[in-house]
Amino acid sequence: MSKPLVATASLAGCFGCHMSLLDIDERILKLVELVDIGKSPVTDIKTFTQQYAVGIIEGGCCNSENVHNLQEFRKNCDILISLGECAIMGGLPAMRNGIPIEECLNEAYLEGPTVHLNTEKIFPNDDELPMLLDRVYPAHEIVKIDYFLPGCPPRADLIWDALVALLTGKELELPYEVVKYD
Amino acid sequence: MSALIQNILIKVGQKKDRLLDILLSVQEAESFVSDENIKIIAGSLQLSEIDVRQCMSFYHFFSTKPSRHRIFLNDSVMANLMGGQKVKEAFEKVLNCKQGEINADGIGFYTTACIGMSDQEPAAMIDGVIFPSLTPERVRFVVEGINQGKSLSDLYYLPLGDGRNGGAALNTMVNSNIRKTGLLLDDYYKSGSALTIAIEKSELEVIGIVKTSGLRGRGGAGFPTGMKWEFCRSSEGAEKYIICNADEGEPGTFKDRVILTEKIEMLLEGMTIAAYAIGAREGIIYLRHEYQYMRQHIENALAVARTKKMLGNNILGKDGFDFDIRIQFGAGAYVCGEESSLIESMEGKRGEPRFKPPFPVQKGYHNKPTSVNNVETFCKVCRIIERGGEWYRRYGTKQSVGTKLLSISGDCPRPGVYEIEWGMTLYQMLEMVGATNTQAIQVGGPSGSLIGKTGFDRKICYSDISTGGSMMIFDQSRDLIKDVVLNFLEFFIDESCGSCLSCRACTQQIRNKLEKMIHGKGVSTDIEDLKKWAKFTLVSRCGLGQSAANPISTSIANFPHLYQAMVQKEKDYDTCFDLASAVADSCKVVNRVPNF
Known part of the structure; x- marks a missing residue:
């Protein structure tokens, strides 16, 4: 029997959750015994060629490309997991929520203290660029998400335990300190 | 310090605990509380300016902008049931401004929560004077009169109210409606x-x-x-x-x-x-x-x-x-x-x-x-x-002794105040007020319960359905979800003091989800979510927060079919996300045509 296929993506995130995934250290060898990692920044495979068992999403959606990417994941994965604060709640990128988009763009491209080279005062608007959304959306406000693993980033053990639980069908233990941070 | 504030401080006392009276007096004299007066008041009470402002912002009736007149139109469930929407439109038309604005003639127009006139809605307060049973025609009459400089008591379109309402001290169109x-x-x-x-x-x-x-x-x-x-x-x-x-x-x-x-x-x-x-x-x-x-x-x-x-x-x-x-x-x-x-x-x-x-x-x-x-x-x-x-x-029942005054309003021919003995059933109450074709009764106001036909044999008493006296009757023609439950949720959102997250945020999430369902995007898990989230409000500090989700929980319990009807059969998940509208703003700012 072939191993279950796992895909991962980092949308509007910082790759910290992927780093945490790598923090499972030597267990990564055991992981590849359990699953095949397909489309993922880790493998640099860019397209879905078959149905996947699990998709792991880091980051929320801040632009149209994130949305397309996430919708692709939903279509091609049986189970989708929101990994980390940004995917679950929007995280730091969502701090722009509530500020009009024009103000954000002005600050980033025209008036910010570190803007020196944009002498022509233009906003990037090439058709090839993703379009910004009105706010940053958590993943489940775009598509259905089956599981949520909290943390910023979620600790490596939690990711490991969750994947093992999912693959073996055992119940995942979620001790208090894993879901409560303050 | 201005003479006005000096006089007020002498009259009510230069004490922090009289801040509300001081602000109300200033507003009464000048129609608003100016930035300058806020500074003076703060200084004389040894408060910070922000202390004064945060107190003012908590209450509906303080204004920081001057106006000649202020109109507060009730937008409660009962007002809307009795034609409030048309009255609101009439106000906006004759005043030529939207709700929340002050028009060119200096008349401010605002909506407000229930003003205690449910038996004679739609009602508005104009500079504190009550104008009950409004119609679009009466709105035009009153606003035109104000524009002509007439005094408010010259603009009464109804005879003075019954009982002592007609006396010189009250001199109001309000009726007591004791039934x-x-x-x-x-x-x-x-x-x-x-x-x-x-x-x-x-x-x-x-x-x-x-x-x-x-x-x-x-x-x-x-x-x-x-x-x-x-x-x-x-x-x-x-x-x-x-x-x-x-x-x-x-x-x-x-x-x-x-x-x-x-x-x-x-x-x-x-x-x-x-x-x-x-x-x-x-x-x-x-x-x-x-x-x-x-x-x-x-x-x-x-x-x-x-x-x-x-x-x-x-x-x-x-x-x-x-x-x-x-x-x-x-x-x-x-x-x-x-x-x-x-x-x-x-x-x-x-x-x-x-x-x-x-x-x-x-x-x-x-x-x-x-x-x-x-x-x-x-x-x-x-x-x-x-x-x-x-x-x-000797009056009432063994556990619920004596009588209770009920405020009965809504779809019945004789709304008003009824003094009943505890123990009356809802059926008996409906008969007493002459209500027919009743779909539901909201017992105890928004923080109470929405009760349907199966509950009409229940008794009004502490051990069964307890109430502070509010009884709103809705007949079969009413849309309970849109006209009643949604309005109640908006009410709680407006009135939440904001201290507890459970009341401040949960009510908004519940409202958003309900609106999504009303717009035809509901899925079956939404009903489960609503039930779960409603429980969350119970951890709030006060009774308002704890009952803020009652409109949802009691209507789901007693009218499940209304919620089932809002569920899409073919979908098990619907986020309502629309990419085109989500990118519209940013594309406009950077001057590009959206491409998908």
Whole structure:
């Protein structure tokens, strides 16, 4: 029997959750015994060629490309997991929520203290660029998400335990300190 | 310092705890509170400017912009049921401005929560004067009259109201609409009769009679009155306070309005008896801002009581029994009906509920033992002292003793105040008011329950369906979800003080989800989510927060088919996300055509 296929993506995130995934250290060898990692920044495979068992999403959606990417994941994965604060709640990128988009763009491209080279005062608007959304959306406000693993980033053990639980069908233990941070 | 503020400070006192009165007085004189006056007030009370501003922003009726007139139109469920939307449109058209704006002639137009006129909606307050039973034609008539410079009393389109409403002190179009009288509203009460009896007894005997009667608080919570007084009496401290809760903010309730209008002497006498029983020297009526048209009427009654020696020093010749009452106006906040919020508000602060314990009977107003009772409760006390506790027990049921004033409104031919004995079923009530084709009754206002036909045999009493008196009737033509539940949720969102996340945020999430369902995007898990989230509000600090999701939980329980009808059969998940509208703003800013 072939191993279950796992895909991962980092949308509007910082790759910290992927780093945490790598923090499972030597267990990564055991992981590849359990699953095949397909489309993922880790493998640099860019397209879905078959149905996947699990998709792991880091980051929320801040632009149209994130949305397309996430919708692709939903279509091609049986189970989708929101990994980390940004995917679950929007995280730091969502701090722009509530500020009009024009103000954000002005600050980033025209008036910010570190803007020196944009002498022509233009906003990037090439058709090839993703379009910004009105706010940053958590993943489940775009598509259905089956599981949520909290943390910023979620600790490596939690990711490991969750994947093992999912693959073996055992119940995942979620001790208090894993879901409560303050 | 301006002469205006100086005079106000002299009149109400240069004290922090009178901030609300100071602000209200400034606003009354100038129609708003200017930035400059905020600075002066803050300086003279040794508060920071932001202290004053945060207090003002808590209440609906403060304004920082000048206007010649201010119109507050009720947008409660009942107002909308009776054609409020058309009236609102008429106002916006003749004023040529939207709700929340001040028009070119300096007339501000705002909507507000229930103003206690559910039996004569749609109603508006214009500079404090009540204009009930509005129609688009009447709106045009009134606004045109204002523009011509006529005085508001010249713009009455109805005869003066029934009972004492037509008297010189009230001079209002409001009707009392008393439909059924009982031991409180009957005419045979004689002013002074109860107090005379009370002061011949010992304080403990008076409390004993109230305890024997089994009287429970008539505001809604139903705490035994005698016990509350006993606690307050035995709490340490020489200084004690009696407060009458006349905030009557629960949408759909208006029975206290009627008592204040028709039985004000009885209320004052009840408060005086309470003062005697617990040993208070000062009483305060916390009157909702919406009832400011009653100020002169109540002041007159207070003056009469003072000349009759029923207030003041050595009341009715009883040595050392000194007690007087003043009016404290609220400034528009539903949560101030909760007793600890009410006390905070009376101390000139934002009306945020306190943590309990300590309870107000231990540490209330100025941290002194305070008994807060409802208007109706005080009146009941008069009758009980007059006729005895045993007599009172003959009315009602064994557990729910006596009578209850109901404020009945909505789809029935005879809305108004009914004094019933506890134990009446909802069926009997519908028959009494002549309601037919009834789909649902909202019992106890938004914080109560929405009850359907299967519950109409339930009894109005503390052990079955308890109520502060609000009864809203909806017939089969009404859309309960859109017209009732959604409106109630908006109400709680507006009125949340914001302290607890559970009440501040959860109500918004619930509203958003319900709107999604109303727009045809519902899925079956949405109903489950709503049920779960409704439970979350129960962890809030006060009664408002704890009941903020009641419209949802009781309507899901009693009208599940209405929710099922909003569920899409073919989808199990729908986020309503629309990429085109989500990118529209940013594409416009960077000047590009969206491409998908």
